[in-house]
Amino acid sequence: MSIERRVQLVEMLFYDLDLEIAQFQKESSLGCVSGCGKCCTHPDIDASPLEFLPWAFHLFLNGEAENTLTKLNESENLTCHIYKPLTFPGQGRCSDYKYRGLICRLFGFGASRDKYGSLRLATCKIIKEGQSENYQAATEAISNGMNVPIFTDYYMKLNQIDYQMGSKIMPVNKALKMALEEVLQYYHYRPEAFIGLNAG
Numbered sequence: 169m170s171i172e173r174r175v176q177l178v179e180m181l182f183y184d185l186d187l188e189i190a191q192f193q194k195e196s197s198l199g200c201v202s203g204c205g206k207c208c209t210h211p212d213i214d215a216s217p218l219e220f221l222p223w224a225f226h227l228f229l230n231g232e233a234e235n236t237l238t239k240l241n242e243s244e245n246l247t248c249h250i251y252k253p254l255t256f257p258g259q260g261r262c263s264d265y266k267y268r269g270l271i272c273r274l275f276g277f278g279a280s281r282d283k284y285g286s287l288r289l290a291t292c293k294i295i296k297e298g299q300s301e302n303y304q305a306a307t308e309a310i311s312n313g314m315n316v317p318i319f320t321d322y323y324m325k326l327n328q329i330d331y332q333m334g335s336k337i338m339p340v341n342k343a344l345k346m347a348l349e350e351v352l353q354y355y356h357y358r359p360e361a362f363i364g365l366n367a368g
Contacts, residue, residue, distance in 0.1 A: 169330065171354045175225045177329045178218060181322070182273065188317045189277045195314060196306035198291070198299055200276060205253065205261055207275055207292050211246035215271045217346035218326055218333035223250070223267035224347035228355065237348040240341055248340045269343070270322060278317040279310060287316060 193199055227233040240249055247253075252263045262268050276295060279287040287310050289303070296303050310316050327334040333350065336343075 171221070171225060171351055174218070174330055174333075175222045178326070179222050181325055181329070182222075182270070185270070185273055185317055185322060188315070189273065192277055192314075192316050196309070197302045198277065198295060198306055201294055201298065203254065203261075204294060205251060206294060208248055208251040208262065208272075209253070213248060213271065213340040214337050215269045215340045215343040216323075216326065216334050216336055216338075217343045217350060218330050219270035220267070220344050220347040221333070221350065223264055223269075223344070224351045226264070226267055227348065228351045233348050233352055237345060237352065240345045240348070243341070246339065246341065249344055269340070270326060271340075274317060274319055274322060278319050278322070280319045286311065287318065289316065290319065 224233060227236050236249075243249065250262055250264050250268070252261055254261070262272065274290070276291045277289075279289050282288050289307055289310060291303070306314070323334070333346075336346070338346075
């Protein structure tokens with residue numbers, strides 16, 4: 169399957185998820201604190217290369233893929249490369265928010281199943297404590313059947329697009345590198361595809 173088609177399918181999956189998250193936020197009244205990027209600063213965020221394929225493709229189209237890959241290879245920073253911190257600790261933003269990964273979209277507004285099969289909202293301490301009433305109400309509503317995006321469901325859908333790239337879970341910066349390498353390698357061996365891309 170071509171890079172363009174895989175990117176299109178991942179973006180369609182993200183579009184569906186964004187609609188589901190928007191509905192969940194509306195029903196639960198939960199939301200991220202403006203300017204907060206604390207969850208992005210964790211050094212142990214894991215992701216798959218496939219969820220960052222649209223980001224890598226975007227950089228490639230704008231002539232920034234090779235330079236970004238070089239920066240990633242030279243960096244020893246464990247914090248997500250796309251995250252840009254602000255002056256205050258724990259505050260920052262995603263520098264490519266439109267192209268953020270699946271994990272970035274799900275965390276805070278997605279649920280995972282515990283060992284008993286019950287859904288548990290995966291969100292941060294800031295939301296749990298700062299929006300405690302809404303959080304408790306949402307937790308109860310989820311247990312009573314309120315719709316919430318489910319991590320495993322979306323990762324299974326991602327795997328169906330490209331199992332090899334979607335099933336590999338690794339540190340986020342390694343996932344970013346692999347996504348860039350996939351795009352660069354694809355067009356290196358198919359220069360005619362890149363020419364056709366520019367012509368289109």
